[in-house]
Amino acid sequence: MSASIIFQFKITLKRIKPNIWRRIQVPGNFTFWELHMAISDAMGWQDYHLHQFEVLNPRNGQIVLIGTPDDFGLVEVINGKTVKIADFFSAPKCKAKYEYDFGDGWDHEILLQKILPAIPTVEYPICVGGKRACPPEDCGxxxxxxxxxxxxxxxxxxxxxxxxxxxxxxxxxxxEFDSEHFDPKSVYFRSFRDSWNQRNFIPL
Structure with missing residues (x-):
């Protein structure tokens, strides 16, 4: 995706030591849906489950939820396809919480480390660092x-x-599962034009 600026994020899976983390660079015009897909691919999640971001709205200081809208309307969740990350990540050191799979409850810290000029010859997103393997899906x-x-x-x-x-x-x-192995070069990012309605979610 073409963009003039690039956001560099560090994603850290919480409550596991040593840390499992990834460093990715994504276009500054990404939506939260596209950021979710990039995180999923970089971490190694299979995107079988629901997700949401919990992030501070810099315009009013309120915490908002962005992700998959709640069909029952019990909690207000903004559709991630309609919101740009640049509207919430305004400067380095901005943070957000990202939860994947509400059953297993995989909580991640999302930290904006840098805002960089895009390199014309680079196809973004890219994974530029990380440590340790992603836990197997549905392991509890x-x-x-x-x-x-x-x-x-x-x-x-x-x-x-x-x-x-x-x-x-x-x-x-x-x-065989090697919890210590991770190679940033092995990360493959899917097409970000996948339709929301084509995703196959497991409810929890």
Missing amino acids: GTWGYGELLSIISNPNHGEYEERKDWLKLIGYTNG
């Missing part, structure tokens, strides 16, 4: 992820084979 949040790592590190554990089979089932070759 931070607590379930810790339990999973403990079990697969111990071949004598009673659930070892079951968990390895589950990892195979969800796409990990031979059930």
Whole structure:
């Protein structure tokens, strides 16, 4: 996507140590929907679940929710396709909370690190850094992820084979999961022209 300025964000998954994080550069004219897709691709989430941003509105000092509108109208959520990130991330050090999968509750800190001029020869978004693998989808949040790592590190554990089979089932070759491995060059960003209505969400 063509843009004259680029926003560099650091995304850190909360409540897991050592930190799991990514550094991405995205066009300054991105919507929050497009930022969500870039975060999902960079982190390694499969985008099976709902998400939302919790961000300060610089115009009135109020916290707003941006993401997938609530069909029941119980909570006001602004449609992420209608709002530009530049309207809320006005300067470096601006932060937001991003939650993915309301069931597992994966909370991320979104930090705007820099606003940069775009390099004409670079196709954005790009991932320029990061550490550690994304947890497997639907592993049970931070607590379930810790339990999973403990079990697969111990071949004598009673659930070892079951968990390895589950990892195979969800796409990990031979059930192998390396929690420490991440290569920024391996990140593939999908087309940001995907229709909202074509996304296949699991409710939680």
